[in-house]
Amino acid sequence: MVTISLVLLLLSGTILAQNFGSNDVVVKNVLGIGSTQSVAVSGRLICNGRPAANIKLKLYENEIFFDRLIEEGRTDGNGQFRVTGSKREITTIDPKLNVYHKCNYNGLCDQKFTIHIPKDFVTSGSQASRTFDIGTLNLANNFPGQSTDCIN
Structure with a gap:
């Protein structure tokens, strides 16, 4: 269950990043990296x-x-x-x-x-x-x- 949640979180960050054109910023902010x-x-x-x-x-x-x-x-x-x-x-x-x-x-x-x-x-x-x-x-x-x- 945790693995599925993490994959969904990563995918949502990637989808958001593609929409906003800034993959690294969105993923860093979503994941807190x-x-x-x-x-x-x-x-x-x-x-x-x-x-x-x-x-x-x-x-x-x-x-x-x-x-x-x-x-x-x-x-x-x-x-x-x-x-x-x-x-x-x-x-x-x-x-x-x-x-x-x-x-x-x-x-x-x-x-x-x-x-x-x-x-x-x-x-x-x-x-x-x-x-x-x-x-x-x-x-x-x-x-x-x-x-x-x-x-x-």
């Missing part, structure tokens, strides 16, 4: 010494095939930000912050660079207990891996 982990990143962005206001920031879980969005935010009028979010995962999440800007750039698309958050800033639970502070970054600099991104 994995743990909720959180991360927070803060800092200040400037462009040529002036606050970089309204800069788009996206916090992602770095995955093998497709990164998954954890949270999105923007800098305030002073260029400051704090982005925080959580995700259920079996292994320790591998978070990264993508920064999209047009500092010293007049193209149609945005410039994008990525900051990888150290694993020791990933905390257990839905609220981050530590914050990775990137300090103040001047967007006029060229960052390793910086590219042009039209779809963000």
Whole structure:
């Protein structure tokens, strides 16, 4: 009887996953596999010494095939930000912050660079207990891996 119930539970998770297009998330949540982990990143962005206001920031879980969005935010009028979010995962999440800007750039698309958050800033639970502070970054600099991104 327990085996039949487990099979039905797995099948219902698979059917739900096919309907929602996210097999691993639904099965993890239905079966309670994995743990909720959180991360927070803060800092200040400037462009040529002036606050970089309204800069788009996206916090992602770095995955093998497709990164998954954890949270999105923007800098305030002073260029400051704090982005925080959580995700259920079996292994320790591998978070990264993508920064999209047009500092010293007049193209149609945005410039994008990525900051990888150290694993020791990933905390257990839905609220981050530590914050990775990137300090103040001047967007006029060229960052390793910086590219042009039209779809963000």
